Amino acid sequence: MTAVLEHALIGRLAAALPRSPRQINRLHESDAELVSLPGSELILAVTTDALVEELATGLYDDPWHIGWMLVTVNASDLAAVGAEPLGLLLCESLPSDTSAEWIAALQRGIGDASLVTGLPVLGGDTNSAPTPHLAGTAIGLVSGLPPLTRCGCRAGDLLYASARLGTGGAFALTRLLPGIAGHGAFPFRPTARIAEGQLLRGRATCCMDTSDGAIATLDELMTRNDVGFLLDVPVPEWTNRRATAVAHAAGLPPWMLHAGPHGEFELLFTVPPDREADLVHTAATIGWDPVRIGMAVPEHTLSFHLDGAPRSIDARRIRNLFTECGGDARQYVAQLAQVVPAA
Amino acid sequence: MTAVLEHALIGRLAAALPRSPRQINRLHESDAELVSLPGSELILAVTTDALVEELATGLYDDPWHIGWMLVTVNASDLAAVGAEPLGLLLCESLPSDTSAEWIAALQRGIGDASLVTGLPVLGGDTNSAPTPHLAGTAIGLVSGLPPLTRCGCRAGDLLYASARLGTGGAFALTRLLPGIAGHGAFPFRPTARIAEGQLLRGRATCCMDTSDGAIATLDELMTRNDVGFLLDVPVPEWTNRRATAVAHAAGLPPWMLHAGPHGEFELLFTVPPDREADLVHTAATIGWDPVRIGMAVPEHTLSFHLDGAPRSIDARRIRNLFTECGGDARQYVAQLAQVVPAA
Numbered sequence: 001m002t003a004v005l006e007h008a009l010i011g012r013l014a015a016a017l018p019r020s021p022r023q024i025n026r027l028h029e030s031d032a033e034l035v036s037l038p039g040s041e042l043i044l045a046v047t048t049d050a051l052v053e054e055l056a057t058g059l060y061d062d063p064w065h066i067g068w069m070l071v072t073v074n075a076s077d078l079a080a081v082g083a084e085p086l087g088l089l090l091c092e093s094l095p096s097d098t099s100a101e102w103i104a105a106l107q108r109g110i111g112d113a114s115l116v117t118g119l120p121v122l123g124g125d126t127n128s129a130p131t132p133h134l135a136g137t138a139i140g141l142v143s144g145l146p147p148l149t150r151c152g153c154r155a156g157d158l159l160y161a162s163a164r165l166g167t168g169g170a171f172a173l174t175r176l177l178p179g180i181a182g183h184g185a186f187p188f189r190p191t192a193r194i195a196e197g198q199l200l201r202g203r204a205t206c207c208m209d210t211s212d213g214a215i216a217t218l219d220e221l222m223t224r225n226d227v228g229f230l231l232d233v234p235v236p237e238w239t240n241r242r243a244t245a246v247a248h249a250a251g252l253p254p255w256m257l258h259a260g261p262h263g264e265f266e267l268l269f270t271v272p273p274d275r276e277a278d279l280v281h282t283a284a285t286i287g288w289d290p291v292r293i294g295m296a297v298p299e300h301t302l303s304f305h306l307d308g309a310p311r312s313i314d315a316r317r318i319r320n321l322f323t324e325c326g327g328d329a330r331q332y333v334a335q336l337a338q339v340v341p342a343a
Numbered sequence: 344m345t346a347v348l349e350h351a352l353i354g355r356l357a358a359a360l361p362r363s364p365r366q367i368n369r370l371h372e373s374d375a376e377l378v379s380l381p382g383s384e385l386i387l388a389v390t391t392d393a394l395v396e397e398l399a400t401g402l403y404d405d406p407w408h409i410g411w412m413l414v415t416v417n418a419s420d421l422a423a424v425g426a427e428p429l430g431l432l433l434c435e436s437l438p439s440d441t442s443a444e445w446i447a448a449l450q451r452g453i454g455d456a457s458l459v460t461g462l463p464v465l466g467g468d469t470n471s472a473p474t475p476h477l478a479g480t481a482i483g484l485v486s487g488l489p490p491l492t493r494c495g496c497r498a499g500d501l502l503y504a505s506a507r508l509g510t511g512g513a514f515a516l517t518r519l520l521p522g523i524a525g526h527g528a529f530p531f532r533p534t535a536r537i538a539e540g541q542l543l544r545g546r547a548t549c550c551m552d553t554s555d556g557a558i559a560t561l562d563e564l565m566t567r568n569d570v571g572f573l574l575d576v577p578v579p580e581w582t583n584r585r586a587t588a589v590a591h592a593a594g595l596p597p598w599m600l601h602a603g604p605h606g607e608f609e610l611l612f613t614v615p616p617d618r619e620a621d622l623v624h625t626a627a628t629i630g631w632d633p634v635r636i637g638m639a640v641p642e643h644t645l646s647f648h649l650d651g652a653p654r655s656i657d658a659r660r661i662r663n664l665f666t667e668c669g670g671d672a673r674q675y676v677a678q679l680a681q682v683v684p685a686a
Contacts, residue, residue: 018454018458019465033465044482050434052471089389090391104359108359122378123375123391125392126356130399131472139482
């Protein structure tokens, strides 16, 4: 099978490194690292994620938004393991000529997301760097029910998203190809699904956030669980309506919103059919309305309901395509249309 | 009083951010952030530190050594609070044309330091960046006796170093001003003082690592504790002998080895006189021979034993000098000689 390009690098980096006997997850098995604490029932959930390419390409350029996203991308990994947030460490490296106003707006974005996600900033490090590099580390705790991981789904389980998807793709489309949809940038201010993740512990059989886009996420869950997914719900029914309008305005089929490597920081998860009623009922108690999009199937294929019928999609190919295109958004969109020709 | 330039920035960054009610330390009060875990006696110690300027200036350039230092700088902050190491997260951002050999050597350095410090790598993030940026987050635990902090020292307490100091300064001198001492680079492979830090809990009244150089560390401990330090032990008796030889070869007084902002990742700590015998005795059981260098005094001044007599040194001025010189090592050394003229 074709390798995931990013995994090949991470595998090489990790190969020589000693691992901890206290670590519960293996490489790629969960969105956050899970470590059992000695003499305690607690499990520590930790994750680190940096904004680098997002800043270099101009995908993120408003300082408040950058601060908001720095917290959110890290918080979202805690959400995907169902952890209770404990705090955040920041490593902010900025050019020495960065203006005080820019930094103040960045810190406001960090502070706003920090409050919303319940992740207070514990400390950090500051450096002078030729180009901006913003890294975060989120720390959470899991107690009682076991953490969510990417592993445990079985054929027949129902596939859910925490909300309609496609906003991350619509945002990237309008930012990287300005004018393509005849609009300005698509508004994008995701909130990590912390409460939803906690509710899913003991209910979902696997969970992963869509930080890399829905198709990459589904490809990863397929690999981890040796299943496929049939998305029997038509794409328009689980795609954000305003994102769909952006795709239409750009002359692109809406499924393409789920292909790109910039996702929306929602959760994709599976539940056995006999737990579905409980999920929907309990979700309603916190004002949450998860969206069913399909089901796990034994065959290792991803099928979308397109043009009125299920069509198999080469998820691995799509997942690697942006890297293969050297990050060129225009070339990427053109290639994507060739990978899945219109019916 | 003159502000610490780096603190002014950190204070501005932190001002707008919500803090955690679980956090035990306030800003600058400890080398690692300390957070009490709910429903448990455990205290989490976390710290993040990146290598950026060290790589940009060429201070660190061997990939194995860079990997070693990336782990060590973070582990050293855990050592300074007396934490038991739990694990490490890495955020590695490298130019896309970095060679496989360079990366392999980096990972070997990380792996070697990881084993020595007992800090397994739990996970991380990788990015493509125009210039190398390597960040680490170290996680540890404190249970039983309270953690070490920078606060708690009183006048009359004895000042100790975990070993003779000056190796970090000698290394920086030979790297940034090659040829100044008629040698190649001073060998520098510090090991975080993890076991020593744990032994100091319940014994030391304050502790801080010398990552920013001994004089900056003493200046910080003076501020935190409203004391001064009289280093009544002559400088040659607590300065590394090979580092002293480097200073002599460069025509510089050895005390200057302790002035620069690149330290040696040893611990500076204080013990009350009535605990000294117990400290020395217990240290010997782990093969450790801490070095007494002075004592805390009520006057808020730092005095070195130079040229046969105690002389007051403007620690805050020295601490800010490298930044004021714009990081120019040659200018810095010249200015330093003016701040403390020869007797």
